[in-house]
Amino acid sequence: MIKIKHIFYFALVSVLLYSCGSGSSSVVEFDHEAQAVKDKDSLITFLKSNYYNASLDSVKVIDNGQTSLFDDPKLVTKEVKENDIDYILYYYVNRVGVPTPDKGFPTVMDSVYAKYRGQRIIKKDSLSPDFDSNTTWFSLNRVIRGWTYSFVHFKGGENVTNNGPITYIDGGKGILFIPSGLGYRNGGTGAILPNENLLFYIELWDIVENTDDDQDGVPSIFEDIDEDGDPRNDDTDSDNISNYADVDDDGDGILTKDEDANGDGNPRNDFSDPNNPTLPDYLNRDIR
Numbered sequence: 063m064i065k066i067k068h069i070f071y072f073a074l075v076s077v078l079l080y081s082c083g084s085g086s087s088s089v090v091e092f093d094h095e096a097q098a099v100k101d102k103d104s105l106i107t108f109l110k111s112n113y114y115n116a117s118l119d120s121v122k123v124i125d126n127g128q129t130s131l132f133d134d135p136k137l138v139t140k141e142v143k144e145n146d147i148d149y150i151l152y153y154y155v156n157r158v159g160v161p162t163p164d165k166g167f168p169t170v171m172d173s174v175y176a177k178y179r180g181q182r183i184i185k186k187d188s189l190s191p192d193f194d195s196n197t198t199w200f201s202l203n204r205v206i207r208g209w210t211y212s213f214v215h216f217k218g219g220e221n222v223t224n225n226g227p228i229t230y231i232d233g234g235k236g237i238l239f240i241p242s243g244l245g246y247r248n249g250g251t252g253a254i255l256p257n258e259n260l261l262f263y264i265e266l267w268d269i270v271e272n273t274d275d276d277q278d279g280v281p282s283i284f285e286d287i288d289e290d291g292d293p294r295n296d297d298t299d300s301d302n303i304s305n306y307a308d309v310d311d312d313g314d315g316i317l318t319k320d321e322d323a324n325g326d327g328n329p330r331n332d333f334s335d336p337n338n339p340t341l342p343d344y345l346n347r348d349i350r
Contacts, residue, residue, distance in 0.1 A: 159217030
């Protein structure tokens with residue numbers, strides 16, 4: 063009887079170890095699509111429960127019949143697709159921005175100079191204290207995607223610095239409401255927990271138009287060879303370095319900036335291959 067019990071116990075332990083072992087296939091992959099639906103619902107609930115208090119320049123809980131953010135005409139809804147998942151983010155426009163005549167809206171690859179502060183959306187009527195605030199330059203292709211997709215709808219301002227601190231006026235100003243899938247997703251970071259929606263107050267002061275990340279003479283936004291709006295997934299020579307960060311886009315051993323046959327500083331308009339007259343030299347391995 064004791065022997066039978068031992069055999070049963072051994073079998074039970076073996077099953078448990080197999081189920082929990084490193085070779086187990088029971089690990090469930092996180093469902094980002096389902097989380098996107100949850101984020102959408104929770105953001106809508108938050109926007110319907112809060113309003114923009116202009117005198118305090120802050121989002122506050124509705125307490126006296128104020129117009130909700132959701133019904134405020136200054137709130138814009140934007141649908142985006144990221145990693146084949148549909149997301150909805152919102153941005154509130156206090157001011158689009160009135161830049162100098164030679165600058166417009168930044169692209170998703172441009173560098174911007176901005177002031178910001180961020181809060182976590184905890185519940186429909188609750189925000190965390192600021193988890194971050196700063197005024198700095200950053201590239202829109204190196205930040206959370208919610209910023210990338212939002213900042214492009216604001217313009218910079220005018221630099222009126224005069225023998226003092228750097229000062230801008232009339233820059234773009236607004237509030238971003240970002241679903242977790244376009245923020246820090248299910249990983250979180252620092253004080254931000256996994257799957258938390260975020261709110262940012264922003265002021266866009268300046269931009270560098272046609273930012274050229276790899277200094278190869280081709281602005282990063284124009285290194286979008288497949289023209290899908292995302293230069294990050296274009297890699298002509300398949301070396302696992304996106305063209306916008308690759309100094310030799312076609313991998314022929316000649317730097318892109320040196321494949322400028324007419325010497326005008328723009329490799330995009332040089333076509334030397336009669337057999338392929340529409341392919342610029344810097345993307346053509348047959349031309350060196």
